[in-house]
Amino acid sequence: MQEFLEIGQIVNTFGIKGLVKVKPYTDDINRFDNLKNVYVETNKSKKQYEIEEVKYHKDMVLIKFKGIDKIEDAEMLRNSYLKVDRKDEPELQEGTYYIVDLLGLEVYSDEGNLLGKVDDIFNNGSTDIYVIKDELGKQLLLPAISDVIKQINLKEKKIVVHIINGLL
Numbered sequence: 001m002q003e004f005l006e007i008g009q010i011v012n013t014f015g016i017k018g019l020v021k022v023k024p025y026t027d028d029i030n031r032f033d034n035l036k037n038v039y040v041e042t043n044k045s046k047k048q049y050e051i052e053e054v055k056y057h058k059d060m061v062l063i064k065f066k067g068i069d070k071i072e073d074a075e076m077l078r079n080s081y082l083k084v085d086r087k088d089e090p091e092l093q094e095g096t097y098y099i100v101d102l103l104g105l106e107v108y109s110d111e112g113n114l115l116g117k118v119d120d121i122f123n124n125g126s127t128d129i130y131v132i133k134d135e136l137g138k139q140l141l142l143p144a145i146s147d148v149i150k151q152i153n154l155k156e157k158k159i160v161v162h163i164i165n166g167l168l
């Protein structure tokens with residue numbers, strides 16, 4: 001299991017006082033309200049920053065870090081990723097998973113056929129979509145709904161799915 005969880009990416013600066021604009025990678029955008037510190041990762045170096053202020057603008061999060069007071073300082077953080085220490089995160093509700101834990105899991109049909117591995121997960125606006133890739137690189141897109149996703153077993157690193165009509 002990964003030690004750190006990626007919760008967003010700094011995509012731009014905002015204003016001239018050192019705010020950064022963050023694209024959130026989370027279902028709960030308001031989770032940023034409770035953060036005191038966050039790690040900013042750039043080119044494999046990670047530095048912890050104290051959060052001074054959080055605002056929201058459209059579907060983006062605006063963050064003011066302590067010590068980042070000018071646009072030039074904020075500019076240096078552009079394209080960095082925000083990470084939090086996994087051990088500090090609250091337990092997820094049953095049936096809820098971190099994307100990072102699902103990537104690479106083997107996906108089987110309920111008949112026992114290996115369909116491939118979870119290659120990516122994205123949201124289409126109404127539900128998450130699991131991108132399953134087989135050994136030949138062929139993709140299968142599966143909606144993360146109870147009719148399709150039957151079982152997720154992190155210990156066995158596998159997902160069992162039911163292929164409903166129209167998915168193949």
